[in-house]
Amino acid sequence: MNAVASPALSVKCRAMYARLLSRADYDALLPMKSVSNICAYLKKQTPYSEVLGVIDDNDVHRGQIEQVLKKSLFNDYERLIKFTTGKSRAVLRAMFDSYEIDDLKLVIGSICSENEHYLTPADLTYVSSYAGAESPGFTVDALLGADTAEDLAGVLKGTRYYEPLAPFAVRSNPDFLKIDHALNLLNYHDRMNAYDEPPGSGRNTAASLFSARASIDNILFIYRIKKLYGFMAKDIVPYLIPCVYRIANSELLELAECDSLGDLTDRIGKTWFGFLFPSGRESEWENIQMEYFYNIYRRNLHTNSAGGSGGGAMTAISYLYLKETDIRNIINIIEGVRYSLPSDRIASFLIGHRH
Numbered sequence: 001m002n003a004v005a006s007p008a009l010s011v012k013c014r015a016m017y018a019r020l021l022s023r024a025d026y027d028a029l030l031p032m033k034s035v036s037n038i039c040a041y042l043k044k045q046t047p048y049s050e051v052l053g054v055i056d057d058n059d060v061h062r063g064q065i066e067q068v069l070k071k072s073l074f075n076d077y078e079r080l081i082k083f084t085t086g087k088s089r090a091v092l093r094a095m096f097d098s099y100e101i102d103d104l105k106l107v108i109g110s111i112c113s114e115n116e117h118y119l120t121p122a123d124l125t126y127v128s129s130y131a132g133a134e135s136p137g138f139t140v141d142a143l144l145g146a147d148t149a150e151d152l153a154g155v156l157k158g159t160r161y162y163e164p165l166a167p168f169a170v171r172s173n174p175d176f177l178k179i180d181h182a183l184n185l186l187n188y189h190d191r192m193n194a195y196d197e198p199p200g201s202g203r204n205t206a207a208s209l210f211s212a213r214a215s216i217d218n219i220l221f222i223y224r225i226k227k228l229y230g231f232m233a234k235d236i237v238p239y240l241i242p243c244v245y246r247i248a249n250s251e252l253l254e255l256a257e258c259d260s261l262g263d264l265t266d267r268i269g270k271t272w273f274g275f276l277f278p279s280g281r282e283s284e285w286e287n288i289q290m291e292y293f294y295n296i297y298r299r300n301l302h303t304n305s306a307g308g309s310g311g312g313a314m315t316a317i318s319y320l321y322l323k324e325t326d327i328r329n330i331i332n333i334i335e336g337v338r339y340s341l342p343s344d345r346i347a348s349f350l351i352g353h354r355h
Contacts, residue, residue: 006088009313009315012080012083013316014302014315017301017323019046019047021326021330025041025045026353028041028045029041029042030333031343034337035062035334035337035338036057036058036060038333038334039052039060042330043055043057048069051071052065062338063122066327067123069330071129072327073320073323074129077092080320084313087313088313088316089313091194091195092313093194094191094195095206096126097187097190098187100127103126104161106119106123106124107144107152108152108176111146112176112179120144121140124143124144138156148170148174149169149171150169150170152165152169153166160190161183164182164185165183168182181238184241188214192211206317208245209296212246213293215273216273216276216289218241218252219252219271219277220286221236222236222240222255222264223265223282226261226264233257236256246271254267255268255271265277265279276288287348287349287351290351293321294351294352295352300314301319301322325351325352329353333350336349
């Protein structure tokens with residue numbers, strides 16, 4: 001990234017971060033009793049009024065708000081990528097590609113479901129916004145019109161998704177786990193290629209954080225697949241991401257070979273990432289890990305400590321993660337209100353709101 005664009009990007013990201021919800025906003029939202037009241041507050045008291053103006057807060061539902069907020073995340077990405085060039089642009093682009101992959105997973109989940117297809121164009125927020133602009137070759141309508149994995153592969157022919165999905169292009173009983181893994185591998189390799197630096201320059205902050213997330217996801221996958229299906233090690237290992245950041249392949253194999261969840265939890269606690277997997281708090285693991293990364297990205301946003309080739313994009317990645325967390329918090333508040341949870345219980349699901 002050039003010397004002019006990097007400081008400009010940092011200034012832009014910090015200005016945009018200042019427009020996310022404050023602690024006072026969360027404290028005001030938590031006691032609210034209806035989705036309409038939440039929407040009205042966001043429209044009148046926060047910068048989200050710019051994107052929520054299209055919604056009638058007297059006739060609103062959770063899905064509408066989530067779709068509009070997700071679209072605002074893409075709009076922020078579009079603003080920020082204009083400040084990047086070269087390696088920084090590639091890093092930021094690869095980061096946002098993962099959102100498109102998440103939407104494709106929704107389509108594949110719908111195809112693999114025994115029920116009727118349940119998705120609409122509005123559900124594919126990132127594909128709807130992103131595909132036409134930067135990943136031409138398919139349309140949302142074509143994706144939603146695919147009834148089988150074979151149909152979907154045909155829709156994606158000519159795109160980067162075709163090769164990893166083609167081996168699973170069957171007309172019936174597609175293996176969702178294998179398809180999901182193929183997309184995870186694509187995302188992992190694309191991200192790591194974007195983070196690649198000249199020999200000897202070291203890995204940048206973005207690469208280290210993404211690698212940490214991949215290692216943590218491997219541990220979570222082993223735990224969940226053991227808990228839900230009791231898979232043996234030979235059936236687990238092929239689905240792991242080839243990442244050995246802070247954890248060796250031999251350690252992952254030991255985890256996969258555990259015979260009981262108790263033994264597995266004990267062994268997880270002894271890994272480098274054990275502090276993110278406290279025993280007896282398994283239901284909190286995801287939030288604990290999100291809080292951990294939230295704090296790191298928040299620090300990076302303010303210190304701009306990222307270095308190395310492409311490091312200028314780290315500020316943008318940090319902001320987008322924090323914005324995504326803000327959106328997730330809003331949706332969690334709405335869900336809590338819909339199910340009449342007490343405000344202190346809803347607050348326990350929020351990430352970073354006490355900062």
